[in-house]
Amino acid sequence: MDAALLTPEEMGAADRATIAAGTPGILLMERAAAAVAAAAMRLSGDGPIALLAGPGNNGGDAYAAAALLKSAGRAVRLFHLVAKEGLAGDAAIAAGAYDGPAETLSSFRPGDFALVVDGLFGAGLARPLEGEAAAAVDRANAAPVKVLAIDLPSGISGATGAVLGTAVKADATVTFFRRKPGHLLEPGRSYCGEITVADIGISDDVLDTIAPTTFEAGPALFQGRLKVPADAGHKYDRGHAVVFSGPAHQTGAARLAATAALRGGAGLVTVFAPASAVLVVAAQLTAVMLRRCDDAAELRERLADDRLNVFVLGPGFGAGDKARDFAQAVLGAGRRLVLDADGITAFKDEPQALFAAAGEAARGRPGGEPALVLTPHAGEFKRLFPDLAAEDGLSKLDLARRAAARAGAVVVLKGRDTVIAAPDGRAAINASGTAWLATAGTGDVLAGIVAAQLAQGTPSFEAAAAGVWMHGKAAEAFGPGLIAEDLPQMLPKVFAGLCG
Numbered sequence: 001m002d003a004a005l006l007t008p009e010e011m012g013a014a015d016r017a018t019i020a021a022g023t024p025g026i027l028l029m030e031r032a033a034a035a036v037a038a039a040a041m042r043l044s045g046d047g048p049i050a051l052l053a054g055p056g057n058n059g060g061d062a063y064a065a066a067a068l069l070k071s072a073g074r075a076v077r078l079f080h081l082v083a084k085e086g087l088a089g090d091a092a093i094a095a096g097a098y099d100g101p102a103e104t105l106s107s108f109r110p111g112d113f114a115l116v117v118d119g120l121f122g123a124g125l126a127r128p129l130e131g132e133a134a135a136a137v138d139r140a141n142a143a144p145v146k147v148l149a150i151d152l153p154s155g156i157s158g159a160t161g162a163v164l165g166t167a168v169k170a171d172a173t174v175t176f177f178r179r180k181p182g183h184l185l186e187p188g189r190s191y192c193g194e195i196t197v198a199d200i201g202i203s204d205d206v207l208d209t210i211a212p213t214t215f216e217a218g219p220a221l222f223q224g225r226l227k228v229p230a231d232a233g234h235k236y237d238r239g240h241a242v243v244f245s246g247p248a249h250q251t252g253a254a255r256l257a258a259t260a261a262l263r264g265g266a267g268l269v270t271v272f273a274p275a276s277a278v279l280v281v282a283a284q285l286t287a288v289m290l291r292r293c294d295d296a297a298e299l300r301e302r303l304a305d306d307r308l309n310v311f312v313l314g315p316g317f318g319a320g321d322k323a324r325d326f327a328q329a330v331l332g333a334g335r336r337l338v339l340d341a342d343g344i345t346a347f348k349d350e351p352q353a354l355f356a357a358a359g360e361a362a363r364g365r366p367g368g369e370p371a372l373v374l375t376p377h378a379g380e381f382k383r384l385f386p387d388l389a390a391e392d393g394l395s396k397l398d399l400a401r402r403a404a405a406r407a408g409a410v411v412v413l414k415g416r417d418t419v420i421a422a423p424d425g426r427a428a429i430n431a432s433g434t435a436w437l438a439t440a441g442t443g444d445v446l447a448g449i450v451a452a453q454l455a456q457g458t459p460s461f462e463a464a465a466a467g468v469w470m471h472g473k474a475a476e477a478f479g480p481g482l483i484a485e486d487l488p489q490m491l492p493k494v495f496a497g498l499c500g
């Protein structure tokens with residue numbers, strides 16, 4: 001459960017369960033404030049610190065942190081949206097215990113300080129920022145002053161990462177117990193700065209009842225499920241992935257995916273190419289094998305070999321009837337399929353046909369495990385799920401979850417904050433990667449890495465989450481100047497980090 005991300009509601013439940021089990025809320029607040037004060041000392045040098053306090057417990061944290069900083073001898077001034085008398089509960093207790101300078105938010109001038117601690121709104125943000133709060137946030141953002149956010153940058157939705165009205169651009173954020181989806185989803189993530197998760201004495205046991213369904217994509221989520229080559233393993237134990245190539249002038253994408261599948265740990269990888277492309281592909285492959293596959297009839301013959309356990313269709317393939325026929329043949333044979341790029345676009349006029357085939361294939365698999373993994377970027381997503389893409393107010397998490405449930409597939413909705421969702425409601429958000437991934441061919445590589453995990457028998461959701469995370473880690477390992485071809489070569493480093 002280390003990978004769990006909690007929605008604001010789930011975090012509220014974690015707080016309440018802890019309080020009900022005997023820890024007073026004010027004690028949780030004091031621990032939260034201690035973590036904030038420690039971060040504030042680190043970030044402010046010896047300079048004066050402003051603390052902005054809102055009307056709820058986020059403001060309470062600010063009062064409690066102000067008291068700690070003041071007693072540590074730091075110069076602090078607190079600016080409040082609501083006077084002490086207007087506070088309730090733990091926030092009122094914390095405010096009562098603070099005896100330092102307090103002024104109204106309208107008198108806050110960021111230029112006077114080395115650090116601003118933002119305790120305006122956290123998990124309880126319920127509507128867009130406006131009036132004094134919005135003006136104070138805008139002043140802080142416009143000034144060259146460091147900002148430390150308590151729990152979340154004020155204005156960022158913890159559930160979705162959306163900016164409500166305006167939001168604090170923080171250099172650092174201290175959150176409590178577990179991160180929230182809004183810390184990883186854009187634009188929220190870009191507003192958080194460096195994120196620290198502080199232990200405030202909430203026991204992991206509370207998660208048994210909360211049963212979170214959102215996670216960070218990373219080793220804590222998939223380790224234990226991830227397949228890595230066993231000591232005495234045979235190459236056939238690691239599966240046989242097939243990547244479909246496009247026509248002769250469009251083979252590069254399949255070769256990239258195939259190389260990535262092999263580097264990703266698939267035991268064998270074969271490119272299935274149309275006759276016209278066989279020579280072109282042959283000239284450029286070594287460890288990856290090659291077979292001709294011209295039409296659906298030929299594909300059905302090849303599918304008789306049940307060692308071919310996962311297929312990648314889409315990169316450079318062309319978005320016509322052939323893509324649809326091939327995808328349906330693969331799913332019809334009960335094999336797992338990574339459908340990307342043209343493979344997704346091919347179903348834009350009849351997505352139901354794809355979803356029906358995916359549903360049928362899943363029903364034939366142990367535990368109804370999804371057979372289909374869809375890897376759309378936003379544009380491809382819109383082609384397959386136009387109504388969802390057009391619906392107002394859906395976060396990227398909501399979109400991927402709704403799409404996965406409808407398609408009976410694992411949906412990998414790509415971007416800087418790629419979301420991986422399963423039909424059973426689980427979803428993961430990825431935070432690995434660099435801006436250099438926005439370059440031609442990286443999606444083809446991702447499809448290959450995911451296929452490698454599927455080939456080795458990793459469950460579809462974990463395979464997709466692991467693939468996305470590794471892809472990002474490979475980019476981080478390479479650094480600046482990355483092109484798609486560089487990614488597969490970095491996978492050994494990623495595995496070395498994972499397997500020790």
Ligand SMILES: NC(=O)C1=CN([C@@H]2O[C@H](COP(=O)(O)OP(=O)(O)OC[C@H]3O[C@@H](n4cnc5c(N)ncnc54)[C@H](O)[C@@H]3O)[C@@H](O)[C@H]2O)[C@@H](O)CC1
Pocket residue numbers: 012015016025026028029030032054055056057058059060061090120121122123124125126127128129130133150151152176200
């Ligand atoms: N015992 C607990 O529940 C703990 C809570 N903690 C802190 O408490 C925070 C959550 O506290 P709350 O639930 O009180 O929520 P917040 O303090 O985030 O804000 C809720 C208050 O703000 C008002 N509000 C919401 N949006 C507004 C807007 N746009 N403009 C003006 N007013 C607005 C609400 O009506 C409510 O009064 C966490 O983020 C965390 O910082 C920590 O102290 C740890 C323990």
Ligand SMILES: [K+]
Pocket residue numbers: 058118119120121122149150151152153154
């Ligand atoms: K805040």
